[in-house]
Amino acid sequence: MEKVIIIRYAEIHLKGKNRGYFERVFANNLEKALKGIRHEIHRTSGRYLVAAFDEERTYEIMGRVSKVFGVHSYSLGLLVASDEDSIFEAVKEVAPQSGTFKVETHRGDKHYPLTSMEISARIGGRLLDANAALKVDVHTPQHTVYIDVREGGKALVFGMFCNGVHGMPVSTAGRGLLLISGGIDSPVAGYMMAKRGMTVELLHFHSYPYTNEAAKEKVVTLAKIISDYTLVTRITTVSVTHIQEEIHKNCAAELNVTLLRRFMFRIAERVAAHVGAGCLVTGESLGQVASQTLEGLTSSNAVVSLPVLRPLIGFDKEDIVALAKKIGTFETSTLPYEDCCTVFLPDFPAIRPKLSFIEEEEKKLDVDALVEEALLTREIIRF
Numbered sequence: 001m002e003k004v005i006i007i008r009y010a011e012i013h014l015k016g017k018n019r020g021y022f023e024r025v026f027a028n029n030l031e032k033a034l035k036g037i038r039h040e041i042h043r044t045s046g047r048y049l050v051a052a053f054d055e056e057r058t059y060e061i062m063g064r065v066s067k068v069f070g071v072h073s074y075s076l077g078l079l080v081a082s083d084e085d086s087i088f089e090a091v092k093e094v095a096p097q098s099g100t101f102k103v104e105t106h107r108g109d110k111h112y113p114l115t116s117m118e119i120s121a122r123i124g125g126r127l128l129d130a131n132a133a134l135k136v137d138v139h140t141p142q143h144t145v146y147i148d149v150r151e152g153g154k155a156l157v158f159g160m161f162c163n164g165v166h167g168m169p170v171s172t173a174g175r176g177l178l179l180i181s182g183g184i185d186s187p188v189a190g191y192m193m194a195k196r197g198m199t200v201e202l203l204h205f206h207s208y209p210y211t212n213e214a215a216k217e218k219v220v221t222l223a224k225i226i227s228d229y230t231l232v233t234r235i236t237t238v239s240v241t242h243i244q245e246e247i248h249k250n251c252a253a254e255l256n257v258t259l260l261r262r263f264m265f266r267i268a269e270r271v272a273a274h275v276g277a278g279c280l281v282t283g284e285s286l287g288q289v290a291s292q293t294l295e296g297l298t299s300s301n302a303v304v305s306l307p308v309l310r311p312l313i314g315f316d317k318e319d320i321v322a323l324a325k326k327i328g329t330f331e332t333s334t335l336p337y338e339d340c341c342t343v344f345l346p347d348f349p350a351i352r353p354k355l356s357f358i359e360e361e362e363k364k365l366d367v368d369a370l371v372e373e374a375l376l377t378r379e380i381i382r383f
């Protein structure tokens with residue numbers, strides 16, 4: 001009898017001919033997630049088993065598995081020989097001490113001498129004989145004991161299903177560059193894209209010395225939290241201080257934010273080329289703030305040729321907050337540090353800036369030189 005964690009995968013089974021590829025990536029992601037903890041991963045038809053693991057760290061392993069995209073559900077269970085006595089010994093370990101229960105059997109091995117119904121009935125009967133405090137209730141039992149008879153003379157026995165995060169295995173859907181601020185939205189946007197299988201690289205802009213070291217650390221903390229899901233452990237940072245100063249000195253105040261955002265996108269496109277990303281990702285949501293009007297989004301799109309994905313575009317703030325709480329970024333995101341966007345913030349930012357006006361104001365700047373200067377401040381932090 002061996003303790004195992006049973007992992008069932010989600011949408012991967014839809015992938016027809018590419019199935020082998022998706023499964024390999026998925027297994028690889030599980031390995032990455034469990035790095036540093038002793039374990040083995042075995043594949044059995046349609047499932048993965050984590051075995052030979054450090055039992056003291058069982059719940060830590062389950063916590064990590066709960067964040068791997070592609071996991072549909074997982075269970076802590078026992079792997080035993082599939083003869084009736086062995087199954088019964090495992091069922092005794094998993095079964096409750098009292099209350100109502102039922103036994104549910106799935107029979108993957110179609111040559112097994114008993115049907116699923118017969119296995120459930122026999123094991124259930126033996127459990128009743130062994131413990132007078134138990135009662136069978138097949139309709140609304142307090143506890144269900146699951147038996148999964150596999151091929152190769154093995155069976156899995158477990159007492160519950162934990163819900164996984166679903167989604168697609170990370171790194172099966174291209175590479176994107178997330179513009180990550182210290183706010184609530186962008187980490188959630190990164191989570192959403194990684195959930196669809198994208199490898200999410202990170203880029204953060206700071207305005208040192210207007211923004212301090214703590215603000216940068218906050219972003220690195222956020223990056224670490226989402227890396228449990230995205231499995232990406234580096235972040236690029238770029239300073240936009242000189243750009244903000246030049247905009248502030250030379251251009252109409254109400255366009256500060258709009259112009260800065262266009263610079264951010266231009267720089268992001270260059271960084272994307274550097275990390276091999278085929279799109280930009282932001283945490284923008286339509287109408288949330290002045291720069292997130294259709295005109296605002298259009299004016300930033302206009303300076304890049306890469307697609308810009310905005311997975312939160314149709315989300316209400318409260319939906320984003322709920323997700324941020326679920327993935328564990330909310331507390332950090334709401335720590336009070338300056339973000340570069342709040343430096344030189346005008347009293348009245350333009351809500352519907354006209355592209356002709358923006359371009360007119362931008363002519364007052366040496367755009368290319370400012371972008372090159374910013375790229376010289378590029379740093380890569382690994383964590």
Ligand code: ATP
Binds near residue numbers: 203
């Ligand atoms: P967030 O909560 O993600 O900061 P927000 O609602 O505060 O979003 P803005 O500050 O206008 O909105 O930023 C919109 C998007 O631009 C962010 O979601 C993020 O993708 C990007 N962004 C903003 N500031 C930065 C920054 N300092 N570094 C990198 N990306 C940024």
Ligand code: MG
Binds near residue numbers: 181182183339341
């Ligand atoms: Mg922000």
